Amino acid sequence: MRLKIAVLAGDGIGPEVTHEAVSILKAVAELGGHDFTFTPALIGGVAITAHGSPLPTATLDIALDSDAVLLGAVGDNKFNALTPDKRPEAGLLQIRQALGGYANLRPSIAYKALSGSSPLRPEVTADVDILFVRELLGGLYFGAPRWWNRETNEAINTMRYTRDEVVRVARVAFELAAKRRKKVTSVDKANVLEVSQLWRATVTEVAKDYPSVTLEHQLVDSMAMHIMNIPRNFDVVLTENLFGDILSDEAGVITGSLGMLPSATIGGAVNLYEPVHGSAPDIAGTGKANPLGAILTAAMVLRHSANLEQDARAVEQAVNKVLDAGYRTADIARGSSQTVTTQEMGKLVHQALVEDIDRRQSMHAV
Ligand code: IPM
Ligand code: MN
Secondary structure, eight states: OEEEEEEEEESTTHHHHHHHHHHHHHHHHHHHTOEEEEEEOOOTHHHHHHHSSSSOHHHHHHHHTSSEEEEEEOOOGGGTTSOGGGSHHHHHHHHHHHHOOOEEEEEEEOOGGGTTTSSSOHHHHTTOEEEEEEEOSSGGGTEEEEEEETTTTEEEEEOOOOHHHHHHHHHHHHHHHHTTTSEEEEEEOTTTOHHHHHHHHHHHHHHTTOTTSEEEEEEHHHHHHHHHHOGGGOSEEEEOHHHHHHHHHHHHHHHSOGGGOOOEEESSSSEEEOOSSOOOGGGTTTTOOOOHHHHHHHHHHHHHTSOOHHHHHHHHHHHHHHHHTTEEOGGGOOTTOEEOOHHHHHHHHHHHHHHHHHHHHHHHHO
16 A cells, blocks of 8 residues: 655644654554655744745645645744734645545544543543534635725625535535434524525435435534533534534543544545644643644544555554553543653554554464
């Protein structure tokens, strides 16, 4: 298996967590005899500083020429005074658009070992396994017009969707649900917004092609509550861009930390992989960052770009094993757990993974 991976580590804790994710991918390649190549490139604040642009052409070329893009995080307080189009985040939005992936998969799984790390009661988080399918190329993030008139003190953003944009992302949600617990919850604000009425009507229509999957609609405000109250009720949650951004951060509460959440964006020319968390400049360089979101993102690279499902599961199981053994980064540390640094956590997962793959290979050899 050959895979060209562009590595865009970005800002803040991005490089630290991405380093651990890459070393996991290198281990899988080495043990499985795969040929993975890693090409680093700049994005976000570091790219503005070096080249005056949050997404330099060189980076875009490397990304478009790869089989998968692994991104760390973007965002730096140094650029807070800039308008949205000049900020580090603009680089991320531009690369999302250029790669063309419209379905952002954000699994939110409650690891048993972390039930004490969530402020929710263990019986509420038990067995939670939600897959958010967040539309990533439409809605308020990209709709025109958009402006801020400093003379009239008026500003506007546009939530716009076409039927086709809803159809294609809804199909991804139903396809995935058909292979899971066969339920799609579509989130909207159809009691107020026309764009949500189009969304709801379209999703209802798409659902007819998937008779084995149950569809329910939820308004985004009550959904925000249900996700905390009875998260176990949800399987695949389909949302437009901004609603998915908000709800997936909220889902970090279920897993114990935003630092645990991975994501993969599919449907475009090149898949884009990024942990859900941001650049966390306040803890950059302190060893406090949780690399598990990035490592679980590496597992998604194996699953969705390399077709190595067994290895993807092995990475996820290695994470599980390390958590079961009581190791925690600062964000998920509670009580008697042993607090480890970003690097130490990466090494522990690496070790557990190598042991598992070795065991599998020797079983085959018998
Ligand atoms: C995310 C982030 C991004 C988003 C920002 C950094 C542009 O919050 O991936 O969830 O809003 O999509
Ligand atoms: Mn977000």
